[in-house]
């Protein structure tokens with residue numbers, strides 16, 4: 158990951174009433190670019206809604222491991 | 236790590252256990268997964284400059300849009316593999332920007348120049364078919380949850396690439412004349428390349444960690460046969476000649492040359508009557524094809540210039 162980049166988890170749903178699905182991840186230095194990269198990278202469907210959130214905003218509730226297979230060495234970067 | 240021993244993990248994944256994080260892995264599992272993801276990421280990434288090279292030959296703005304859309308997809312697929320690698324502690328910048336070009340693990344086929352529209356669409360028809368065969372198997376069988384999920388997008392898009400290739404191969408063949416000859420010329424050098432894509436035959440490769448840990452489901456020969464069973468009937472239907480035929484009794488595809496054989500990369504020509512050993516194939520792969528350095532350079536060239544501007 159380039160200096161200053163953060164990890165942005167990407168969630169999307171195809172249509173109204175669908176659940177959000179975790180569809181991937183992009184690296185970007187800020188939320189604006191994170192949104193652009195997510196929209197352009199995960200363009201396999203005509204999404205009704207797509208959102209991004211920084212990986213470090215997620216906290217495990219019932220398991221010890223970080224979600225999204227966060228690696229200890231990646232943790233320092235987020 | 237070391238929640239399980241190798242033997243325990245092998246048994247668990249064969250029973251359907253899905254690995255979700257490093258805590259579930261053994262060192263051997265992790266190593267095999269990193270190798271698999273590196274091959275996957277490098278193959279996706281290096282397809283982009285190869286396709287880009289031929290996209291300049293697109294016959295219209297519409298076709299150029301569809302060809303560049305495929306390139307964009309491939310970059311997205313590479314991103315998925317490299318992201319998963321980063322989550323395993325691999326340094327993506329090192330992989331992309333500091334590795335010697337010879338260390339990229341893409342197949343030999345993506346070290347070759349694609350010089351016209353017929354070669355591009357034949358690559359979509361044959362190489363993207365190889366991609367679907369390999370990654371479809373991984374998607375169905377992999378014991379690694381994050382990869383299984385990441386491959387949903389890849390599979391959908393690869394099917395589009397394949398359709399693009401097959402529709403255009405048909406279109407050029409139906410036009411006849413020079414258009415058809417160009418497809419035949421492309422298939423002549425890409426077909427044996429595709430046969431080689433799947434690697435060493437099973438009889439030469441006894442131990443396979445990727446199979447033991449269920450990182451894939453099918454052996455090299457099974458994957459090669461799956462590809463052949465799709466590609467040979469397609470070529471037959473288009474009246475494009477290939478050195479292979481379907482055996483009507485077994486329904487298996489049989490090669491009409493003693494695989495593997497010698498290749499002349501400068502002439503883009505296979506010497507089908509000059510069989511070689513697998514050691515010689517490995518030597519040719521390690522020596523890399525003619526475009527290896529340039530393709531890596533194309534991917535790297537703009538990075539530092541923009542970085543310089545940002546820092547100025």
Ligand SMILES: [Fe+2]
Nearest residue numbers: 279308309312
């Ligand atoms: Fe791809």
Ligand SMILES: [Fe+2]
Nearest residue numbers: 363366393396
């Ligand atoms: Fe593709």
